[in-house]
Amino acid sequence: MSNPGLLNELVAALRCLPGVGPKSAQRMAFHLLQRDRDAGRHLARVMAEAMERIGRCRQCRTLSEHALCATCASPKRDASLLCVVEQPSDIAAIEQATDYRGLYFVLGGRLSPLDGIGPEELHLDLLRHRLHEGGVSEAILAISPTVEGSATAHYITGIAEGSPVRITRIAHGVPLGGELELVDGGTLAHAFAGRTHL
Amino acid sequence: MSNPGLLNELVAALRCLPGVGPKSAQRMAFHLLQRDRDAGRHLARVMAEAMERIGRCRQCRTLSEHALCATCASPKRDASLLCVVEQPSDIAAIEQATDYRGLYFVLGGRLSPLDGIGPEELHLDLLRHRLHEGGVSEAILAISPTVEGSATAHYITGIAEGSPVRITRIAHGVPLGGELELVDGGTLAHAFAGRTHL
Ligand SMILES: [Zn+2]
Ligand SMILES: [Zn+2]
Numbered sequence: 001m002s003n004p005g006l007l008n009e010l011v012a013a014l015r016c017l018p019g020v021g022p023k024s025a026q027r028m029a030f031h032l033l034q035r036d037r038d039a040g041r042h043l044a045r046v047m048a049e050a051m052e053r054i055g056r057c058r059q060c061r062t063l064s065e066h067a068l069c070a071t072c073a074s075p076k077r078d079a080s081l082l083c084v085v086e087q088p089s090d091i092a093a094i095e096q097a098t099d100y101r102g103l104y105f106v107l108g109g110r111l112s113p114l115d116g117i118g119p120e121e122l123h124l125d126l127l128r129h130r131l132h133e134g135g136v137s138e139a140i141l142a143i144s145p146t147v148e149g150s151a152t153a154h155y156i157t158g159i160a161e162g163s164p165v166r167i168t169r170i171a172h173g174v175p176l177g178g179e180l181e182l183v184d185g186g187t188l189a190h191a192f193a194g195r196t197h198l
Numbered sequence: 199m200s201n202p203g204l205l206n207e208l209v210a211a212l213r214c215l216p217g218v219g220p221k222s223a224q225r226m227a228f229h230l231l232q233r234d235r236d237a238g239r240h241l242a243r244v245m246a247e248a249m250e251r252i253g254r255c256r257q258c259r260t261l262s263e264h265a266l267c268a269t270c271a272s273p274k275r276d277a278s279l280l281c282v283v284e285q286p287s288d289i290a291a292i293e294q295a296t297d298y299r300g301l302y303f304v305l306g307g308r309l310s311p312l313d314g315i316g317p318e319e320l321h322l323d324l325l326r327h328r329l330h331e332g333g334v335s336e337a338i339l340a341i342s343p344t345v346e347g348s349a350t351a352h353y354i355t356g357i358a359e360g361s362p363v364r365i366t367r368i369a370h371g372v373p374l375g376g377e378l379e380l381v382d383g384g385t386l387a388h389a390f391a392g393r394t395h396l
Contacts, residue, residue: 006248006263013244016237017215018229024217030287031216032245033252033261034306039214040249048242050208050227051235063231065204089228108232 007033059130061106061123062088071104078102080137082130082165084156086110086149089181090142097185098192102140105130110148111155119155128159140195141169144180168195205231257328259304259321260286269302276300278335280328280363282354284308284347287379288340295383296390300338303328308346309353317353326357338393339367342378366393 007029014025032040056062057069064070071077071091081102085091091104107122119125131139141156143149157167170191180188205227212223230238254260255267262268269275269289279300283289289302305320317323329337339354341347355365368389378386 005268006244006252007261009244010248013237013241016230016234016241017226019222019225026287026290027217028215029248030261030285032214033248034285036214037249039211040245043211043214044242044246044249046204046207046211047230047238048246050204050231051238051242054204054231063205063228070203087228087232089224092224 060104061108061126062091062104076101079135081140082136082138083140083142084127085142086144086180093181093183093185093188094142094192097188100192102138105139107143107152110143110146111152112148122152124155124159127156131160131163131165134164136163136165138166138168140192141167142180142192143169166197168197170195258302259306259324260289260302274299277333279338280334280336281338281340282325283340284342284378291379291381291383291386292340292390295386298390300336303337305341305350308341308344309350310346320350322353322357325354329358329361329363332362334361334363336364336366338390339365340378340390341367364395366395368393 010029010033011022011025014020014028015022017025020028032043050065053065054063055065057064057072058067059072060069062069062071066073078101081100082105083094083100083102084105084107085094086107086109088106091106094100105127107124107127109117109122111117111119111122130136139156139160141153143153153169160167170188183191208227208231209220209223212218212226213220215223218226230241248263251263252261253263255262255270256265257270258267260267260269264271276299279298280303281292281298281300282303282305283292284305284307286304289304292298303325305322305325307315307320309315309317309320328334337354337358339351341351351367358365381389
């Protein structure tokens with residue numbers, strides 16, 4: 001069409017969502033405009049607010065609109081257990097699949113020097129501090145078993161040296177090279193229960 | 199989690215999009231927050247604006263932010279041809295698949311008395327006026343070949359009586375009971391070229 005217009009702008013903007021191609025972006029735009037404008041208005045409002053207000057928890061670095069996330073702030077969680085994950089989405093997967101009641105630390109990725117991701121990008125100083133300040137008895141590494149994930153786990157084992165923290169790693173069942181968040185819940189629960197000492 | 203929070207609100211709001219389940223809504227939220235906040239801000243802004251500003255073209259009733267849509271306003275389109283479709287998305291499909299250069303009329307659905315969709319809901323008075331005011335020589339019905347679609351086509355043939363408009367219907371290739379917008383472009387182009395006199 002000659003004039004792109006607001007409708008086409010909406011279709012184009014929807015394509016920033018992962019897994020949304022031109023066809024489904026168009027379907028989404030038409031659906032909202034023809035059948036659910038209130039939902040579209042609500043989504044636009046929540047999305048704008050989330051982009052501004054959601055930051056990182058200062059203790060575990062998961063996404064949170066508060067300085068301290070709900071999990072870190074909860075007195076019901078066992079603060080002697082610390083599960084180290086790559087992404088906030090891994091926390092959601094673990095919470096849904098297991099009965100883990102400890103706390104978390106979110107790396108935000110894996111060590112990958114070629115991509116410019118070093119210890120600083122993963123906030124490993126903050127993790128080192130957490131492991132050495134006392135209170136944590138076990139750190140469970142729930143990191144994808146890729147080459148970079150293994151290097152990251154190895155590095156964390158190094159920074160834990162001299163602390164009383166026992167480092168374990170979730171084990172059996174996570175497919176090699178697999179992304180943690182794509183693993184089914186049963187497999188993940190099994191891997192969690194079968195974690196081994198590093 | 200105890201406190202739903204803004205992140206969970208965003209995940210829930212994303213589920214208003216068609217085809218988006220809990221898993222993909224979560225993936226979308228994390229993607230925007232971790233990797234593309236600018237795109238998220240832009241999408242939120244465009245979506246809010248689209249929900250407020252996009253209405254219906256007063257002539258063809260497609261979605262448009264202007265009183266007269268770009269197609270109706272274009273002097274390059276052949277105003278003697280009028281293609282009657284169910285939804286605005288059908289226009290997009292026809293524009294992409296065929297070399298049709300006429301104008302459109304969007305019904306917004308099919309006659310379905312049991313669902314409370316009668317001639318008024320489909321703005322058939324506006325279509326009647328259009329057919330009788332002169333200027334249109336052929337009206338091409340590009341309506342899904344379902345029971346309700348056939349009833350709608352029959353009704354339109356009726357309101358065209360006494361006008362000089364020749365009513366045709368797109369034919370071969372559109373699968374029976376199929377939704378027009380799901381048909382591949384080649385089939386649609388074929389059906390368009392092979393339209394028959396009603
Ligand atoms: Zn936290
Ligand atoms: Zn129009």
